[in-house]
Amino acid sequence: MSDHTLSRPSSSLPGRSFAIVASEYNPLYVQGLIDAVRGELAQLSPGAEVALHRVPGAFEIPVVVQEVAHEGKAEAIIALGVIIRGGTAHADLIGQCVTDSLQKIALQFRTPVIHEVLLVADEVQARARTLEGGKNRGVEAARAAVRVLQALDGFPERRNA
Numbered sequence: 001m002s003d004h005t006l007s008r009p010s011s012s013l014p015g016r017s018f019a020i021v022a023s024e025y026n027p028l029y030v031q032g033l034i035d036a037v038r039g040e041l042a043q044l045s046p047g048a049e050v051a052l053h054r055v056p057g058a059f060e061i062p063v064v065v066q067e068v069a070h071e072g073k074a075e076a077i078i079a080l081g082v083i084i085r086g087g088t089a090h091a092d093l094i095g096q097c098v099t100d101s102l103q104k105i106a107l108q109f110r111t112p113v114i115h116e117v118l119l120v121a122d123e124v125q126a127r128a129r130t131l132e133g134g135k136n137r138g139v140e141a142a143r144a145a146v147r148v149l150q151a152l153d154g155f156p157e158r159r160n161a
C-alpha cells in the first residue's frame with residue numbers, strides 16, 4: 001500500500017449532492033468505507049445531501065451508478081466495495097469489469113464517479129484500507145469527490161447547464 005494519502009481540499013464545498021453506491025458483500029469492510037466517506041464529507045461539504053444505494057456485490061455497482069448518473073441529482077458518485085482475491089481469476093475479472101464500466105459511465109454522463117471498489121489480496125489488506133487509521137480509502141474517496149467538483153466548478157458552461 002502506498003504511503004501517499006490524498007490531501008484535504010484547501011476549502012470546503014458546502015451543500016453539494018453526493019451519492020454512494022456500495023456493495024453488501026464483505027459488509028464489515030464496506031461499512032468502514034461508507035462511514036469514512038460520510039464523516040469526511042460532513043467536514044468537507046457541510047449540509048451536503050448524501051444518498052446511499054446498496055447492491056448485492058461489486059458486479060452490480062455499475063448498473064446502479066449508471067441509474068444515479070442518469071437521474072442527474074448527484075453531482076458526484078462514490079462507488080464502494082471490497083473484492084478479496086481467491087484461488088481463481090474471478091476477482092480480477094470482476095474488478096476489471098467494474099473499473100471499465102465506472103469510467104465509461106463517468107464519461108457518458110459527465111459526472112464524477114469516484115472508484116473505491118478495492119481489489120485486495122486478503123483480509124489483512126482489506127482491514128488496512130477500510131478500518132484502520134489514516135489509510136482508509138473512504139476518506140480519500142470523499143476528498144477526491146470534493147476536489148473533482150471544485151475543478152469542474154471552474155468551467156462556467158457546466159455551472160449554467
